[in-house]
Amino acid sequence: MCVVIVRLWSEVQLTASRSQNVLTLSQSHSNCESMTSKRNDRPDAVVWEITRRCNLTCPHCYTAATTKDFPEMTTRECMDIIDVLSTMGTTLIGWTGGEPLLRNDLEDLMDYAREKGKIRSGITTNGVLLDEERAKSLTQAGLDSLQISLDGTTPEKNYRLRRASDEEFRKVIEAIRICASLDVKLHVAMVLGKENLADGWEMLKLAHREGVGVVRFCGFVPTGRGKHKQVIERLQFSSDSLAVQQFVYEAMQLPSPKVSFDPAWGPLPPDYCFHTCQAGVGTFYLNCFGDVYPCTSLLDKRFVVGNIKERSLEDIWNDPKMTEIATLPREQIHGRCNGCRHFQNCLGGCRGITFAHTGDLFASLPLCLKL
Numbered sequence: 156m157c158v159v160i161v162r163l164w165s166e167v168q169l170t171a172s173r174s175q176n177v178l179t180l181s182q183s184h185s186n187c188e189s190m191t192s193k194r195n196d197r198p199d200a201v202v203w204e205i206t207r208r209c210n211l212t213c214p215h216c217y218t219a220a221t222t223k224d225f226p227e228m229t230t231r232e233c234m235d236i237i238d239v240l241s242t243m244g245t246t247l248i249g250w251t252g253g254e255p256l257l258r259n260d261l262e263d264l265m266d267y268a269r270e271k272g273k274i275r276s277g278i279t280t281n282g283v284l285l286d287e288e289r290a291k292s293l294t295q296a297g298l299d300s301l302q303i304s305l306d307g308t309t310p311e312k313n314y315r316l317r318r319a320s321d322e323e324f325r326k327v328i329e330a331i332r333i334c335a336s337l338d339v340k341l342h343v344a345m346v347l348g349k350e351n352l353a354d355g356w357e358m359l360k361l362a363h364r365e366g367v368g369v370v371r372f373c374g375f376v377p378t379g380r381g382k383h384k385q386v387i388e389r390l391q392f393s394s395d396s397l398a399v400q401q402f403v404y405e406a407m408q409l410p411s412p413k414v415s416f417d418p419a420w421g422p423l424p425p426d427y428c429f430h431t432c433q434a435g436v437g438t439f440y441l442n443c444f445g446d447v448y449p450c451t452s453l454l455d456k457r458f459v460v461g462n463i464k465e466r467s468l469e470d471i472w473n474d475p476k477m478t479e480i481a482t483l484p485r486e487q488i489h490g491r492c493n494g495c496r497h498f499q500n501c502l503g504g505c506r507g508i509t510f511a512h513t514g515d516l517f518a519s520l521p522l523c524l525k526l
């Protein structure tokens with residue numbers, strides 16, 4: 156789920172993270188723009204969990220990826236989906252997982268998307284398998300943007316969040332180094348929570364040293380394995396954390412690297428603007444089982460609009476359930492948002508993130524930085 160202060164759709168970027176996802180919405184520092192969600196006639200950017208298999212088992216993983224096998228679509232089935240996306244007018248696929256680089260046909264799919272559908276590709280990866288040869292083949296297949304996830308600046312710190320070995324840490328640093336010299340938009344993404352807040356500054360230094368232009372901080376979301384009590388205790392900020400506010404304020408002033416905060420952080424100071432909700436309006440999320448969700452921030456089963464094995468993608472895209480969250484009557488939000496002077500700038504922030512924390516679509520965003 157990182158990357159306006161109005162989180163403008165024009166700033167949707169591939170970082171294949173949560174949006175958790177390759178596709179990420181960011182916050183920058185512009186003035187607020189219109190908050191009205193206008194339905195696109197096409198899903199511009201699609202985030203696709205191409206596999207749920209993973210070579211790591213991060214305790215906080217929102218998709219609960221593991222080293223075990225999961226049902227997966229074949230290359231042919233994926234190409235058929237690309238054909239449909241092309242007809243629907245999609246211009247960007249954010250390949251994510253699990254670990255997308257575990258799919259040996261990823262380059263074939265990216266190449267097919269580019270050649271057949273004029274669709275660009277972005278990838279979110281943990282970087283462990285991204286050696287020089289793989290980076291080259293992905294670039295040749297048309298890689299446009301890349302997000303490499305790293306949750307700690309030393310093997311020990313990274314292990315606490317990612318359960319990655321020293322060798323895997325070394326490989327990720329090498330992957331960052333290799334990719335920083337390529338002609339692709341590169342982000343390094345870091346999940347930042349209570350336990351590792353101080354390491355955020357170290358990550359900015361590391362990125363600067365390695366020539367990375369953007370660091371995207373992902374706010375922890377209690378979804379998937381992240382729902383476990385111990386994980387929440389380690390990573391969830393308390394609602395009155397001055398240290399968090401100070402970090403965000405100061406990091407945003409940095410000239411380089413650029414810093415972005417994903418929607419899980421909520422509306423940001425100084426004006427608390429927030430992007431227009433694009434769930435099912437200009438994007439959707441497709442998981443490895445064929446389930447379609449309006450957005451990567453809405454991963455509870457109740458938000459599934461349909462499954463592509465049972466209904467056509469066009470039919471699912473045109474289902475009224477697709478835009479239910481983007482058109483939610485925000486004036487019904489209760490609690491502290493109600494009456495907050497910034498409400499017209501943020502409309503209460505991301506409803507998916509709020510739901511993940513509270514189970515209530517009409518609750519106020521519990522961890523809003525507006526103290």
Ligand SMILES: C[S@@+](CC[C@H](N)C(=O)[O-])C[C@H]1O[C@@H](n2cnc3c(N)ncnc32)[C@H](O)[C@@H]1O
Nearest residue numbers: 172176215216217252253280281304375376381
């Ligand atoms: C699910 S991973 C998939 C791609 C790849 N395996 C990786 O780690 O980058 C996508 C991104 O979501 C982040 N993420 C996973 N679980 C999260 C959670 N509970 N809250 C916030 N971000 C999370 C990961 O750290 C990663 O940056």
Ligand code: SF4
Nearest residue numbers: 209213216220253281
């Ligand atoms: S966050 Fe990425 S690397 Fe970690 S378990 Fe989930 S899919 Fe794998």
Ligand code: SF4
Nearest residue numbers: 492495497498501523
């Ligand atoms: S408290 Fe609610 S209305 Fe106020 S800035 Fe935060 S999310 Fe927006």
